Amino acid sequence: MATLLFPTRGLVNIFGYDVVSEADKVRKIISYLPEEAGAYRNLSGYEYLRIIAQIYFKSRMDVEEAVEEAVKISGLGERIHDKVKHYSKGMKRRLQIARVFMVKPKLAILDEPTSGLDVAHALHVRKLIIDFASKNGVTVIVSSHNMLEVEHVCSRVALIHKGLILDIGEPRELKEKYGAESLEEVFIKVVGYDLAY
Amino acid sequence: MIWRIKPLVEKEIKDMLRDPRIYIGIISTIIILPLMGAIFQVSFQSSISSVESATIVLVDFDNTDLSKDFLKFLADKKLNIEKIEGKTLGECLEAAREMEAAALIAIPEGFASKIQSCEGVNVSIYYIVNSVSTSSTLTYTGIENVVSEYSQRLSDDILTGLAPNVDPEVLKNPIKLKSITVFKGVEIEAHPGAIFSSMMMTVIISVLTPFMLTIFIAQIAATATAVENEEKTLETLLTLPVSRFEILLAKLFGSSVIAILYGGFYLVGFYFYMRSFTFGLYENFSMPIPISPTIESFIVTGILVILSMIFVTSLGVLVGALSSDVRIANSFIGYLTMPIMIPAMFLMFTDIQVLPLPIQAIIYALPTSYPLIAVKSMILGELPPVAVCGILYSLTVTLLVIYVAAKLLTPEKLLTLQYKLMIRRKKKIRFALFRK
Numbered sequence: 001m002a003t004l005l006f007p008t009r010g011l012v013n014i015f016g017y018d019v020v021s022e023a024d025k026v027r028k029i030i031s032y033l034p035e036e037a038g039a040y041r042n043l044s045g046y047e048y049l050r051i052i053a054q055i056y057f058k059s060r061m062d063v064e065e066a067v068e069e070a071v072k073i074s075g076l077g078e079r080i081h082d083k084v085k086h087y088s089k090g091m092k093r094r095l096q097i098a099r100v101f102m103v104k105p106k107l108a109i110l111d112e113p114t115s116g117l118d119v120a121h122a123l124h125v126r127k128l129i130i131d132f133a134s135k136n137g138v139t140v141i142v143s144s145h146n147m148l149e150v151e152h153v154c155s156r157v158a159l160i161h162k163g164l165i166l167d168i169g170e171p172r173e174l175k176e177k178y179g180a181e182s183l184e185e186v187f188i189k190v191v192g193y194d195l196a197y
Numbered sequence: 198m199i200w201r202i203k204p205l206v207e208k209e210i211k212d213m214l215r216d217p218r219i220y221i222g223i224i225s226t227i228i229i230l231p232l233m234g235a236i237f238q239v240s241f242q243s244s245i246s247s248v249e250s251a252t253i254v255l256v257d258f259d260n261t262d263l264s265k266d267f268l269k270f271l272a273d274k275k276l277n278i279e280k281i282e283g284k285t286l287g288e289c290l291e292a293a294r295e296m297e298a299a300a301l302i303a304i305p306e307g308f309a310s311k312i313q314s315c316e317g318v319n320v321s322i323y324y325i326v327n328s329v330s331t332s333s334t335l336t337y338t339g340i341e342n343v344v345s346e347y348s349q350r351l352s353d354d355i356l357t358g359l360a361p362n363v364d365p366e367v368l369k370n371p372i373k374l375k376s377i378t379v380f381k382g383v384e385i386e387a388h389p390g391a392i393f394s395s396m397m398m399t400v401i402i403s404v405l406t407p408f409m410l411t412i413f414i415a416q417i418a419a420t421a422t423a424v425e426n427e428e429k430t431l432e433t434l435l436t437l438p439v440s441r442f443e444i445l446l447a448k449l450f451g452s453s454v455i456a457i458l459y460g461g462f463y464l465v466g467f468y469f470y471m472r473s474f475t476f477g478l479y480e481n482f483s484m485p486i487p488i489s490p491t492i493e494s495f496i497v498t499g500i501l502v503i504l505s506m507i508f509v510t511s512l513g514v515l516v517g518a519l520s521s522d523v524r525i526a527n528s529f530i531g532y533l534t535m536p537i538m539i540p541a542m543f544l545m546f547t548d549i550q551v552l553p554l555p556i557q558a559i560i561y562a563l564p565t566s567y568p569l570i571a572v573k574s575m576i577l578g579e580l581p582p583v584a585v586c587g588i589l590y591s592l593t594v595t596l597l598v599i600y601v602a603a604k605l606l607t608p609e610k611l612l613t614l615q616y617k618l619m620i621r622r623k624k625k626i627r628f629a630l631f632r633k
Contacts (some may be wrong), residue, residue, distance in 0.1 A: 002436050024440065032436040038429035040208060042215035054204035055437050083215075096433075 001141070002032040002109050015106055028056075031105035035112040037096045041085035045076055045095045048084060049102065056103040070102035073128060090121030097125055101132045108132075108140045114149060126153050147184040157183065161191040201439050202447050209451025213421055218523065222413075223459045230466030251299035251336045252277050256289040263309035270347050271302075276340070293325060299336050300324050302344070312351060320344065381578060396576065401545055402467065403576055407502055407568045408541040409463055412534050414456035415509040415516075416527065418448055422517025423526035431518075441603040449510045456506065494580045498571040501584065504591040508564045509537075511598040518605055540566040544573055564591035 001012055003023040012019040017026045039048045046067070053066040071080050074094045084092065093113070100108050113129065114122040130153060133140045144150050150157055151171045158168040167174065167190055171183055180186045213219050253276050257264045271278050279296065283289035286303060293301040301323040311318040322344065324337050356365035376388040385392060425431035434444065512533065520526035540560040543549070549557060549570065560566045567587030574581050 004432065004435060024438070027436060027438040030436070032433065034429065034432045036429045037433050040212045040430060041428060042212045043208065047211065051204040051208045052437070055201050055439060058200055 002030065002034075003027055004032075029106040031100040031103050031108050033096050033100045033108070033110045033113060035115060037092075039084045039087075039092060039095055039099075042083060044083050045074065045080040045087065045091075046071070048095065049074075049080075049099060052099050053102060066102040066104075070098040073101050073132070074098035075124065090117050090124075093117055093121065093125060094128075097128050101128070101136075101138075104136065105138060108138055109143070110140060111143045112145070113142060114144075114146065122149075129153055147182065147187055151183040159187055159190050166190045202443050202450070205439065205443065205447030206450045206454075209421060209447055210454050212424070213417065213451060213455050216420075216424070218420065219417065219455065223455070223462050226459065227462045227466040230463075231469035234470035247333075247336055249275060250277060251339075252279055252296055253340060254279050254281055254289070254293040254296060254298040254301045255304070256281055256283055256286075256301065257304045258306045259304050259308035261309035263312060264304045267304060267308075267347055270350070271343060274343050274346075276343060290323060293323070297327070298325055299333075300340050302340075312355075315355065400573055400576060402464075403572045404541060404545045404569050405467070406460060406464060407505070407572060408537070408565075410456050410460045410502075411505055411509050411537055411565050411568075413459045413463075414452050414506055415513040415533060415537075416530050417452040417455050417459075418510040418513025419517040419520070419526040419530045420513075420523050421448055421452060422514045423520045423523045424517075426518070426520065427522040435606065441606040442599075444606060445511065445514060445599060445603055448514050449507055452510050452513065453506055491575075491578060491580060494571065494575040494578070494584075497580060497584050497588065498568060498575050500588055501568040501571045501591060504588065504595050505565050505568045508591065508595040508598055511595065511602045515598070515602045515605060518602070536563060537565045541569055544569045564594050567591055 049070045053063045353365040516529045571584040
């Protein structure tokens with residue numbers, strides 16, 4: 001979906017564009033956060049955001065606006081002018097989330113957005129995702145192994161196991177369907193215990 | 198397109214220039230090279246002063262006016278002469294050793310009479326060696342030169358006595374040599390050796406600079422790309438709305454800027470290094486050669502340098518993309534610099550046409566050789582057809598490498614190749630451990 005890997009089979013369309021043959025068009029409307037996303041350590045957070053904004057927007061005003069928005073989203077305050085190498089893991093993640101949202105994508109793909117973060121940073125990131133999606137009407141796809149996080153953040157959930165979508169629905173619907181109290185329970189009921197996988 | 202490349206180039210330059218692995222390399226050239234020159238200068242100067250301070254012991258078994266004149270001549274040459282008395286040569290040598298002298302000059306009995314009767318005389322110099330160093334060599338050469346000078350003076354005196362109206366110099370060298378070198382149709386009043394020595398410096402610097410730039414640009418491009426892998430930024434970069442070609446182009450521009458900066462620093466450092474090396478005699482090396490590069494040769498050399506830089510940058514990006522970290526990328530680049538280095542060495546010191554055919558083929562097969570061939574010819578005011586053909590050849594090979602590099606900048610392919618390389622490395626390590 002992020003135009004990085006070729007599908008083994010089938011088709012993926014994002015807002016009508018094929019991710020393989022129209023990858024260039026897809027890249028203009030998506031924004032992707034990899035699980036292990038790094039930023040250029042010798043640049044400041046501000047410089048990094050500005051460079052990315054300049055790639056997406058042609059006019060200086062749009063760039064300024066996007067960077068200003070990103071600085072707010074990141075919540076890094078004055079630390080935004082520090083070099084990325086001086087950031088903690090949580091700060092880097094917030095910077096990346098800001099980078100993803102500032103370009104106002106039609107679709108944001110977040111891979112394990114809170115993986116490895118402490119409680120405070122994880123909470124901040126989850127709040128950012130919910131606020132941004134609801135305020136801007138942007139579709140956000142969150143890929144996560146943390147079912148509690150998924151239940152809290154997502155309005156629609158697809159349960160994927162060994163590359164197959166086993167079920168799809170709203171968290172409440174899925175819980176009712178499988179008579180489970182949480183999405184974790186739903187997942188276990190759908191895929192069964194398979195620790196070997 | 199340009200508005201999207203600009204921020205990418207800015208990112209490349211800022212990120213690289215602030216990377217200690219890169220800026221230390223750049224700065225060190227301007228410090229290390231002059232420092233090396235200064236070290237050489239200090240050692241050489243101290244060697245020269247050691248000639249003046251060295252003690253030379255002289256024993257005169259002749260005790261005539263002529264032997265005393267010889268002694269006076271040596272003393273006038275500001276040599277630290279100590280005259281000793283001794284019955285035997287063994288005693289004198291022992292005394293010289295105790296005095297920590299650099300040499301013992303023994304004037305034999307019959308010194309004056311043999312010279313006056315034109316028989317010739319043997320004067321023995323015993324060099325007392327206590328350490329092996331450049332300074333000792335200079336001391337010994339200095340002593341020998343002074344004795345030779347006195348011998349020349351005696352020769353002149355004898356010849357003047359025999360033929361008072363003839364210049365002794367004419368008797369010694371009736372044929373006077375006057376070297377005129379016809380170089381590219383221009384007559385220069387100098388021996389070809391002197392001209393070559395003078396030009397050698399220009400050739401070395403001219404060939405060395407593009408060569409160093411080539412090596413450094415490959416390192417920069419490989420490091421810049423490997424850093425993307427190491428810092429996990431490549432994945433994000435490849436999902437941005439920029440084409441693979443734009444990413445490559447940005448790396449090319451970024452690496453070129455850094456390489457040119459390095460080239461400038463290197464030239465300044467090298468200049469000071471050579472200044473120290475030649476002790477201000479640098480000007481003497483630069484004999485004016487009345488041949489100037491033509492505008493065509495300038496243009497061809499410029500194109501070849503640019504093509505070579507694009508070629509090595511693409512190669513560097515390829516290497517960097519295939520390496521999971523900077524360390525691995527630099528090791529790969531180390532292997533790659535060998536085929537670039539060997540032709541450069543050949544071109545610096547010899548003419549390509551005189552080399553064996555297989556070596557010529559290897560040199561011509563590498564796009565990095567052509568700027569070196571062109572720059573060398575440019576100094577001689579030539580534009581060989583091979584350099585012009587090199588443009589077409591380099592362009593083809595460079596485009597091919599760019600195509601491969603752009604195609605490879607697909608995470609799926611990169612991941613597969615990196616995985617294969619990692620497995621191969623692990624197998625090698627396992628095999629090495631098993632053999633132990």
